[in-house]
Amino acid sequence: MTERILRINMTTLSGAFEEVPAEWQGIGGRALTSAVVAKEVPPTCHPLGKHNKLVFAPGLLAGSPAAQSGRLSAGAKSPLTGTIKESNAGGTAAQNLAKLRIKALIIEGMPGEDKFYGIQINKDGVTIREEAELIGKGNYEAIKTLMGRIGEKVGVLIIGPVGEMRMSAANISVRDPDGNIRCHGRGGLGAVMGSKKVKYVTIDDSGGPGVEVKDPEKFKNAARAFAKAILEHPVSGEGLPSFGTNVLVNVLNEAGGLPTKNFRYGQFEGHNKISGETMRDTIIKRGGKPKHGCHAGCIIQCSQVYCDEEGEYVTSGFEYETIWGFGANCCIDDLDIIAQADHIMDDIGIDSIESAVIMGVAMEAGIIPFGDGAGALKLLEEIREGTPLGRILGNGAASVGRAYGLTRVPVVKGQGIPAYDPRSVKGIGITYATSTQGADHTMGYAVATNILKVGGFIDPLKNEGQVELSRNLQIATAAIDSTGLCLFVAFPALDIPETMTAIIDMLNAKYGLSLTGDDVIALGKRVLKTEHAFNLAAGFTSADDRLPEFFNEDPCPPHNVTWTFTGEEIDEFWNF
Amino acid sequence: MKITVKLFATFRVGRFAEVTRDYPPDTRVGDIIKELNIPEKEVGMIMLNNRHAEPEQELHDGDNLALFPLVGGG
Secondary structure: OEEEEEEOOOOEEEEEEOOOOOOHHOOHHHHHHHHHHHOOOOOOOOOOOOOOOOOEEEEOOOOOOOOOOEEEEEEEEEEOOEEEEEEEOOHHHHHHHHHOOOOEEEEEOOOOOOOEEEEEEOEEEHHHEEOOOOOOOHHHHHHHHHHHOOOOOOOOEEEEEHHHHOOOOOOOOEEOOOEEEEEEEOOOOOHHHHHHOOOEEEEEOOOOOOOOOOOOOHHHHHHHHHHHHHHOOOHHHHHHHHOOOHHHHHHHHHHHHOOOOOOEEEOOOOHHHHHHHHHHHHHHHHHHHHHHHHOOOOOOOOOEEEEOOOOEEEEEOOOHHHHHHHHHHHHOHHHHHHHHHHHHHHHHHHHHHHHHHHHHHOOOOOOOOOOOHHHHHHHHHHHOOOOHHHHHHOOOOHHHHHOOOOOOOOOOOOOEEOOOOOOHHHHHHHHHOEEEEEEOHHHHHOHHHOOOOOOOOOOOOOOOOOOHHHHHHHHHHHHHHOOOOHHHHHHHHHHHHHHHHHHHHHHHHHHOOOOOHHHHHHHHHHHHOOOOHHHHHOOOOOHOOOOOHHHHHHHHHOOOOOOOOOHHHHHHOOOO | EEEEEOHHHHOOOOOOOEEHHHHHOOEEEEHHHHHHOOOOHHHHEEEEEEEEEEOOOOOOOOOEEEEEOOOOOO
């Protein structure tokens, strides 16, 4: 069986398999979701209207024995930013889809009646049924119910109440191998799924054809070299498994780039209490898991399971950006409160980074004071309930800023700026400004080279070299996001040349291709240009590639630096 | 002269998180790394008063030195 496209029409409540057109045959993941959106979605359409489409695509290596290959891309026009969007997540769904040889799942149209539906995919095809029982339910309970209905190993893509209510910060949750939750977090794709009245998609790959590898011997050798490089690099082999991404709290605090009190300062007094070092000690003391993978085949294991004082599960995939956001950004120096917030966000289905920026702006507005952890949890419950205040919050940081007439609103193209201050980590500022998807650190992680000294070193406080750095990283990231590999393979890839060779060898062995390094770079460039063209056609201009004004004017201590790039300098980014 | 030394992640194991100690004048960053028995190739980031620094750099009274192994996230 060859790979197929599964197209679901929610207007007619029907699904059909299609052949993969030639132009989409050699691409997967982000390259494919962005190609489908660029070709089939009118750039000026309303993101919550019938003309938008929600596209899921496993990466090119999904379902294969390659380490780190379980990422799933989701794409659409974003209701949060109005731009094209790709957001990728771990969990089992990428592998489930790949094992059924489904290269992309396209959900289009919308039903006439105000009812929710569930989409069930298995080896025999697809069924679409009305869903009543799970509506309004949180993700933890709903996923458990679906596992009970279909089987313990079923892949699940699901929205929570925030997605049902079509709020712009809604995410799409993916069941992980333990029945817990990973998320397509950024850009409000959960609201697009909610607008199509799809509560969940289940993917049961039992009895399916599995994944084809054209040259298994060559693949095995390349996969082995790839795994070796990952385990050899100190970041992916030791740092991430030991401390998770939250090791960055102390790093950024020391570098003066940890945005504090809604981006007023670059250091947080309570940093030690929320640091990766403290978190690791707490997890071990309480009998949680300091390392954990978000998908089968993950050997980096940067995730963890965080328990309360009684040893009961609270959350997993407890990331630096969430902890920074509810911690330093909101001046809450209590990891247990932040873990509870993470649990609620996973349950109601809202992006934890956007929510962190939302809370900082809500505190700026005086809805609750800075440092009020209990208040932050209460506001998350308002979002779950869909109260009028909850909806202002749930539509993103920019929405809160507008509702309260504020100017200190850290967003680019309507999307909240994450955990690295652009004034003191200037390379990441260029990524925030120029990314095709609004402020997003993962689009071109200049922090690696500005702060962590991975892939060389470019002084974080100087403008020189940052545009080129961000451009190179954004191109490489677009390519990696298309393979379905976890972005953390970039750490070894930046320092160990064999990593990239092994990735290309795996792609060639799986598909019988003869790609070179240049082809991969060309793919990355093509993805960025496709996405940029969509945004221009949607009405964006280079004037949108700018940071909020307050970064130009308010110096960020301890370095007391401002953002000093001119528009012309930023616009050089697109000169490739 | 008094120098505050901060260690992070795995460097804390069997050592400390933060101490302020007296060092002779002319002490360099690398001398402290050596004194702590940290192999130089394991050092990912040296931050001196919140700025990246190199082992050859000389220290001054009241300096804050932070040492990290190679770590990452994102």
